[in-house]
Amino acid sequence: MKRIAGMPESMSAVVTHYCPGCSHGVLHRIIAELIDELDLRGRTVGVASVGCSVLAYNYFETDFVQAPHGRAPAVATGVKRARPNLFVFTYQGDGDMAAIGTAEIIHAAARGERITAIMYNNSIYGMTGGQMSPTTLMGAVTATTPYGRSEENGRPYRMAELLAQMPGTAYVARTHVADVANIVKTKQAVRKAFEAQIRGLGFSMVEVLGNCPTNWGMTPAESNRYVLTEMLSYFPVGEFKDVTKEALAGVHA
Amino acid sequence: MEPMMTMMKGNEALGEAAIRAGCRFFFGYPITPQSELPAYMARRMPEVGGTFLQAESELAAVNMLLGAAATGVRAMTSSSSPGYSLKQEGISYMIGSQLPCVVVNIMRGGPGLGNIQPSQSDYFQIVKGGGHGDYRMIALAPAAVQELVDLTILAFDLADFYRNPVALVGDGLLGQTMEPVSFPPVKTTDDDKDWALTGAHNRPKRVITSLELNPENLEAHNRVLQAKFAAMEEREARWEEYRCEDAELVVVAYGTSARIARAAVDAARNMGLRVGLYRPITLWPFPGEGLTRLAEQGVRRFLDVEMSSGQMVEDVKLAVLGRARVDFYGRLGGMVPTPREILGQIQELMGGEA
Structure with missing residues (x-):
């Protein structure tokens, strides 16, 4: 009998610590499915960051190392350089990647490290209780912007577009997981990012917009609507760099 | 070969x-x-x-x-x-x-x-x-x-x-x-x-x-x-004792300071002063054991020399634990002591006891 549903083998059969309605689980599952589909489980090392996804290593049936805050791309660099046959990905949030880890992500991208960085951008620090992050939208109320994010805090910046400018990047995209169609598209983008690494084309990164019902003070449905309206209007989805097609064309030329 | x-x-x-x-x-x-x-x-x-x-x-x-x-x-x-x-x-x-x-x-x-x-x-x-x-x-x-x-x-x-x-x-x-x-x-x-x-x-x-x-x-x-x-x-504690057998005063120093102190110890010996050198090779674990033994054997003074304001000297004092007097000589900010300076300190301390 053909199995049509079930847990990916690369996903651990445990209850996660994520809040009800949080989309981290959706993104975890996309990654686990792809690790299965691309037959990567036996040679994968994941790098967990600091934030809500700090415990990601409990949810994947792959080797994992936990990195200091923001340093996941540097840790991943060390793993990959030491054992180039491994498939290495980081799983980071917007605080980890876009604030404290800016130097590490920019330089891993610039060097073209053969790693994949997955960023779950929910525009807030979740684990520490809902503080402003670099991607918090203007006017948004957080624990550290009780009157709303104002000009004094600077404006949110777009990590995917920034990394797309780096000479070493092979694939950079932004997607979201607030509806089913885009969950499917996210999986397509992460697949491309993984394949870019497998084929040794360079650094790849997917920024995935997702919700944070708890710290946004919304129901899961409201939080997904916030992603679809407010976040999408500032953070457009799309592929900002893709050399995978050129590389394929080169192969077939 | x-x-x-x-x-x-x-x-x-x-x-x-x-x-x-x-x-x-x-x-x-x-x-x-x-x-x-x-x-x-x-x-x-x-x-x-x-x-x-x-x-x-x-x-x-x-x-x-x-x-x-x-x-x-x-x-x-x-x-x-x-x-x-x-x-x-x-x-x-x-x-x-x-x-x-x-x-x-x-x-x-x-x-x-x-x-x-x-x-x-x-x-x-x-x-x-x-x-x-x-x-x-x-x-x-x-x-x-x-x-x-x-x-x-x-x-x-x-x-x-x-x-x-x-x-x-x-x-x-x-x-x-x-x-x-x-x-x-x-x-x-x-x-x-x-x-x-x-x-x-x-x-x-x-x-x-x-x-x-x-x-x-x-x-x-x-x-x-x-x-x-x-x-x-x-x-894992490691250290070196140099001319400590009959020493009355032992200089404690590591790394570059120890190398300079060794020349001062030789010069002091040439002058007939009973001086030795105790050189920690591991800073941690601190090799206090040998210092304790030397203090118990009758070394009356230790002179800790560092290119700092006196950091290791705290561990030297803990090892000696009041059994002997511990003095300190240090240079700061990238200054390196000369053998003559250290010899001067040795002479002053030993002369003071005579």
Whole structure:
């Protein structure tokens, strides 16, 4: 009998610590499915960051190392350089990647490290209780912007577009997981990012917009609507760099 | 066959010794006075199939080291005082995660940016922690280039044995000193450790982390670490005693200071003064045992000499524990004491007793 549903083998059969309605689980599952589909489980090392996804290593049936805050791309660099046959990905949030880890992500991208960085951008620090992050939208109320994010805090910046400018990047995209169609598209983008690494084309990164019902003070449905309206209007989805097609064309030329 | 002797600068000899120890991954960042080491590694690593990578910062370098160490390979990073401060984040994580590695600190004058002259003012930082959490790491302090080579190789073995980072501590003078050295042949190392991240192929997954949210479990983890530190204290203290047999006064110094003090001790002996030198080779574990014994045997005074305002002297006092008087002489900010200065101190102290 053909199995049509079930847990990916690369996903651990445990209850996660994520809040009800949080989309981290959706993104975890996309990654686990792809690790299965691309037959990567036996040679994968994941790098967990600091934030809500700090415990990601409990949810994947792959080797994992936990990195200091923001340093996941540097840790991943060390793993990959030491054992180039491994498939290495980081799983980071917007605080980890876009604030404290800016130097590490920019330089891993610039060097073209053969790693994949997955960023779950929910525009807030979740684990520490809902503080402003670099991607918090203007006017948004957080624990550290009780009157709303104002000009004094600077404006949110777009990590995917920034990394797309780096000479070493092979694939950079932004997607979201607030509806089913885009969950499917996210999986397509992460697949491309993984394949870019497998084929040794360079650094790849997917920024995935997702919700944070708890710290946004919304129901899961409201939080997904916030992603679809407010976040999408500032953070457009799309592929900002893709050399995978050129590389394929080169192969077939 | 006698091993070939070659003339080499300390910084470069350190690099070659690491390669002989089986280190194939070096993550560096430029800072004076250790810059010859990454430059040597950049040239040498490709020749032995290794990897040299210049990181964007000391923080990135130490975290690349963490990643490489997590896969079971021998890896190293090096820096000098201000850069070593940044590396302590990674050191704390690696100790918590039980990852072996070697971290070099070629100390310079501080605090802050200080200068690039030789100093020993990072003793507290290296020996008493520096990074966060209840941790210890073996710290080796060579006083000559050959010893630097030998201790570099030992550092990798100790790191692997205890699954703990090991610090190699020198200063700009040692790094720049050129002396004849010999190297052992290249070691073959076993990178397939039963905890290393190599991909969960036909085995359960492995996780390397320093996080444990349950305090009972974190206490248990800390107990495991403390048991390792206790074993290190038990077994790894190393020191050298020079002309201490009948000494009335013993100079205590390590690294460059010890080398200078040794000349002062010889000069004092030539004058008929009964003076010896006690040189800690490990700064942690601090080799207090020999000092305690000397105090019990009748050494009446110890003179601690450092290129700092007096950091190791606290450990000397703890070891002597009031059995003898402990005096201190130090130079600061990158100033190096002369043998004559130290001899003057010895004469003053011994004359004062006559």
